[in-house]
Amino acid sequence: MDSEQLYDVIIVGGGPAGCATALSLVRSKPDASFLLVDDADPSKFKIGESLPADTTRILAYLDPDLPETLEADTESGKHVYCTGNASVWNTSDIHETDSIMNPYGMGLHLDRAVFDELLRESVRAISRDQKPGHVLHGSFTAVAKDSNSWLVSVDDVGSGKTIVYRSKWIIDASGRKASVAQKLGAKTVKQDSLLAFYTVFAVSEHSEVDDDHRTLIEATPSGWFYTSQLAHNRRVVVYHTDDKDPSSKIARKIDGFLNLLHTQARFISSIIQDADYDVLNEPGTSYPKCTAAGSSNLEPACDDESRWYAVGDAAMAFDPLSSQGMITALKMGSRLGLELARVLDSDTQAVSEVGRDVKFVGSIRTFGRDDKELDEGVLLTTSALYNKIT
Numbered sequence: 140m141d142s143e144q145l146y147d148v149i150i151v152g153g154g155p156a157g158c159a160t161a162l163s164l165v166r167s168k169p170d171a172s173f174l175l176v177d178d179a180d181p182s183k184f185k186i187g188e189s190l191p192a193d194t195t196r197i198l199a200y201l202d203p204d205l206p207e208t209l210e211a212d213t214e215s216g217k218h219v220y221c222t223g224n225a226s227v228w229n230t231s232d233i234h235e236t237d238s239i240m241n242p243y244g245m246g247l248h249l250d251r252a253v254f255d256e257l258l259r260e261s262v263r264a265i266s267r268d269q270k271p272g273h274v275l276h277g278s279f280t281a282v283a284k285d286s287n288s289w290l291v292s293v294d295d296v297g298s299g300k301t302i303v304y305r306s307k308w309i310i311d312a313s314g315r316k317a318s319v320a321q322k323l324g325a326k327t328v329k330q331d332s333l334l335a336f337y338t339v340f341a342v343s344e345h346s347e348v349d350d351d352h353r354t355l356i357e358a359t360p361s362g363w364f365y366t367s368q369l370a371h372n373r374r375v376v377v378y379h380t381d382d383k384d385p386s387s388k389i390a391r392k393i394d395g396f397l398n399l400l401h402t403q404a405r406f407i408s409s410i411i412q413d414a415d416y417d418v419l420n421e422p423g424t425s426y427p428k429c430t431a432a433g434s435s436n437l438e439p440a441c442d443d444e445s446r447w448y449a450v451g452d453a454a455m456a457f458d459p460l461s462s463q464g465m466i467t468a469l470k471m472g473s474r475l476g477l478e479l480a481r482v483l484d485s486d487t488q489a490v491s492e493v494g495r496d497v498k499f500v501g502s503i504r505t506f507g508r509d510d511k512e513l514d515e516g517v518l519l520t521t522s523a524l525y526n527k528i529t
């Protein structure tokens with residue numbers, strides 16, 4: 140990595156959105172120079188595991204080897220197949236959609252940290268082929284403007300040093316924190332205050348009892364639970380509620396979390412009890428963990444004139460009920476990569492279409508407090524983004 144070099148693009152964040160942006164940019168403009176900065180620790184558990192089956196198409200677009208590698212990883216036990224969705228929502232029994240009804244087949248319950256690392260590895264591979272690209276394990280700390288370029292400060296994980304890199308464009312793919320955009324004065328507008336409390340469970344030996352490969356969603360009086368089976372005889376259970384709801388205080392401690400689970404979510408509770416799952420005991424980690432899970436959008440989400448864009452959760456985040464977070468981040472990144480390639484080639488600062496898409500979504504989020512409008516907005520936007528790249 141060269142701190143003197145003026146990169147075309149610096150991307151902060153190497154999750155689905157950041158990696159898709161880099162892969163799509165180089166796919167369209169192989170000589171584009173970029174630096175992808177990411178601070179994730181791939182050995183740490185990451186929440187957000189359900190990958191819809193049709194994601195394969197977008198992965199193949201980004202890197203033709205990705206679907207095959209993902210399948211091989213699944214066959215070797217890093218991820219598990221998801222056979223469908225089941226829900227107990229305003230009913231006393233389970234309603235189910237089997238993946239046999241899905242033309243794309245089964246989705247996956249990912250080891251998210253492994254999946255994100257696979258995406259970064261794909262970016263590293265093109266970086267090896269395309270000399271101008273680099274992937275840096277580091278943490279973005281500051282951004283400033285110097286005449287016509289960005290000065291981006293990064294704490295390098297290996298050396299511990301702070302290094303300043305220069306670029307024409309900066310992309311915020313840092314997830315819900317929107318670390319870059321916040322420093323540039325943008326604001327994350329929250330549509331609600333949904334929180335997610337999650338606990339990973341484990342059984343010591345392969346459990347014949349737990350052969351439930353569905354994502355199971357169960358509504359409760361003050362929120363909703365979901366559970367997914369994970370690789371290595373594990374299972375994640377997540378409780379969602381508003382931060383002002385009294386149950387959010389109860390769910391913060393493991394006793395309260397288990398009490399809510401076993402008294403309010405009888406189907407998920409049965410799975411945990413029948414297979415003798417225990418809360419995963421890992422040194423240095425305690426459950427439940429809490430994370431923001433509401434819907435939000437960034438305002439503004441981009442500025443063509445000063446040359447920054449937000450993408451993925453940094454630009455707009457959804458309630459996890461939709462299971463659309465990763466696919467939307469991948470599609471947005473793909474669109475943005477294409478758009479950047481076009482703008483770099485023409486060297487214009489014209490307002491690009493992707494900016495309009497992001498603003499369009501932002502207006503839907505503000506307008507659509509009603510669930511139906513919100514769902515239609517999300518579907519419309521993701522398919523609109525996808526149609527533009529196929």
Ligand SMILES: Cc1cc2nc3c(=O)[nH]c(=O)nc-3n(C[C@H](O)[C@H](O)[C@H](O)COP(=O)(O)OP(=O)(O)OC[C@H]3O[C@@H](n4cnc5c(N)ncnc54)[C@H](O)[C@@H]3O)c2cc1C
Pocket residue numbers: 151152153154155156157176177178179180186187188189190191255277278279280312313314315316318335377430431432450451452453457459462463464465466468
């Ligand atoms: C409880 C919950 C459950 C979910 N379940 C699902 C699901 O089942 N399916 C689904 O599709 N989606 C799910 N999601 C949503 C999904 O995880 C996100 O939409 C998706 O990860 C967004 O991708 P992204 O690349 O925008 O951001 P992220 O995945 O958050 O990636 C951001 C990256 O930026 C890095 N980063 C952040 N700050 C810095 C910095 N300062 N310097 C360097 N790097 C930085 C991070 O380490 C990370 O690697 C869930 C979300 C929640 C909260």
